[in-house]
Amino acid sequence: MLKYILPLLLFIVLAVFLALGLNLHPNEIPSPLINKPAPAFSAPKLQAPEEKLSQTDLKGKVWLFNVWASWCASCRSEHPILNQLAQTKAAIIVGLNYKDEPEAAKGWLAQLGNPYDVSIMDQDGRIGIDWGVYGVPETFVIDKQGVVRYKHTGPVTPDDVQQTFLPLIANLQAEN
């Protein structure tokens, strides 16, 4: 009897592991920044380079930090969704224009619309390193206390907005 059950059991165990493996996303690295204070930065604004923005300017507000670049193809597919999200005025959207040419970035926003309340420039990628950015686009959600609460890697989809971002933002807006 064991002779027949054993291979079956082995097969089931293997199948379960393979099925789990299919649903894993090894490209998504869990961020160690979750529930930690947002990394400090002070960077020139894309539209007004003489002004700087730092994370302390955003204290007391719920904000999204979206890493984007005009050279990034999946940012283009994400862009209309960010435009829609911006229209709901659920939270402030701050853009991190990552390793980009300012002129190309401005042209991109003029052409496709600007969902960002403000974009800051990170031409040499240092702010990106501080935030653990390894692929563009990435989106962080930061609460009123300036703590990182969520990170999304890759383009945000309409489902992500409805099922994850909007409920999370609503919760964070209700916090003190």
Next chain:
Amino acid sequence: MKRLFIVFLLILSGIAYAGVEFREFANPEQQAAYENLTSELRCLVCQNQTIADSNAELAADLRRQVYEMLQQGKSKQDIAQFMTDRYGDFVLYNPPFKLKTGLLWIGPAAFLLIGLISVFLFTRRKKTAASVQISAEQQQKIRSLLEEGDHS
């Protein structure tokens, strides 16, 4: 023909130098630390390469970061900590032994042990199965059958 060959070699030498970053170090220890660190940090874009091996832009940025921190006199531990604070243990090719990474460290040894135990059990069972007792009468029959075969 010879001249053509030399031209060809010169063209190749250009390729050999392309993509090499020039870094100056204060002392050989610092250079050793740099080489050691860049070959222990994972490039997060192309996850099966170290940042020393990778041509990805992020890898170049991280190499620059390692270099600058060494220039500032930071220790290897400081730099490894800097990277894990930002990218998690995943960035280290040699992750620390923790509850979360336990399976990673113990896994291969555990599977080897399971394998050895099953081989041991399997071969032992085979041996006991082979040593089936046969009666004197059966033995006699076997012998006569064999002898019969010899005559034909």
